[in-house]
Amino acid sequence: MKSKRLDRFRERLTLPLIAAPMFLVSGLELVVAACRNGVIGSFPTVNCRSTEQLGEWLTEIETRLQQHADTSGRKAAPVCPNLIVHRSNARLEQDVKLLLRHKPEIVITSVGSPAPVLKPLHDAGALVFADVASIRHAERAAEAGADGLVLLTAGAGGQTGWLNPFAFVRAVRSFYDGVIVLAGGISDGHALHAAEVLGCDLAYMGTKFIATRESLADERYKQMLVEASADDILLTTAFTGLQTNMLKPSIVAAGLDPDDLPARGAIDIGKDIDITARENRPKRWRDIWSGGHSTSGVMDVPAVDDLVARTLSEYRGAGGA
Template structure:
């Protein structure tokens, strides 16, 4: 099936709001689309198929309304596990709904995206696969994906270990598809930086957690605005898989369990207080939390980023900063 022409042409900024657990609500997704940036929605966590259908319908209706009124509406991107294409149950039904709505972008993660690529291409969509190593990138390219989302060092959630200074140019040297790159980005200059390295779009997550429209609880949003980079801890002690967590949130979640802070860094599993769940109650953020000190609306964030990006990309900007 034919692809939508110039899918990314109408973007205000070369930017994607990352799909995030407990954060990527319909409200945040719509706000990002209306602000002119690609909006990742974490569809893989929605097990209720009626709720999934409701959100897909709302995205389609919002886009149609915006187009009819001549307003900006950037494409949404639905995040699904790569194995959804081989799941005869909920996974298949979610993909059927995406196909019916002709969702323009699917971001796959965890696993082999080969079957997913074929399914998404059937309805004319783009498949972008999330990777954090060169080997995973090579496998995804061989699987026929249209793009790669490079999760680099400094990213929130399930973080990467590779610096974008090396990871992005390496992948660009072997792939001519769409490259997204994220990890520690919270400014327009950061967007310009990953584009200079060879990426087509930057990815931000933490900056959009701390917004009015985000689905994060108020305490999570404010904690991101309050902490510094030293408060971001990369550890596999919470779930068994390395992720970036906010230190005060871990301290609260561990409580009186007796697990010393040193255990977090050694990868020794910690015992959380009764009723406490990772991601929902133990909060994640990337190193860009050290660049964030407010909780504004998405529109304000994008306006600010646009100004910073324009400033950073002026031809003589680097000369102006030198003595």
């Protein structure tokens, strides 16, 4: 079942795919490259150091995508800002006001209920997707009026869910007819098509976009993903206090033992989302990196153009329309 809520821009999508919003990884170049290739480009608004810089990013993205449309004759896929709606985000109100002026087509909310921002974003014409990690959270977001649900399943990189994707998607689809986005384990076009068969409208691809030329990730991070496999992913609460999938080799490189980590949340590598604080944090914590189970599918560090073309070929080969 395909949600009619996507009809307004479905023809602009090359793939039913979102380049996942990733803290300190999703930047202007990655978003632009994804969107002009027909993939929804998302980014956490807190990747910008200030609301002012967020406005600069959005203006630059909009300008470049308009230039692309003028040249190619095809309008790009939507840009999708990601709002952290947790009370710790001191910039939330200012960022929302800015987004209202730019009128994004989709906004994703994370780390809390979408309810406080739903009305103003809906009034501005945006679809609002909420990320959820449990059935109860999905029910609450649906009741609040979210247009889509991003299901964080076992295997998603960074802060993740624990539910099996097959069980999670089918359970949510039994009571929800909005847009369902599968997050976790999408490493190629075959997995993307399988997500559609399961009942999803869209899927996140995150880890493979980390290892692209356009991402903001450190080159060592990208190479580590190429060399790692799913066996190198550790689910731990040591760094953020929440279940998070991290790359074991980066933990070892920071001088820690992955099998003997401190207590829950004892190591702060970015639990706060005050971007100005990142420079004051010990450098080694910024070198502990996340990744999903789809790490096993990362074989190289291509340009986004090449990654999308490859994924499209796989998707069609698997039976995707």
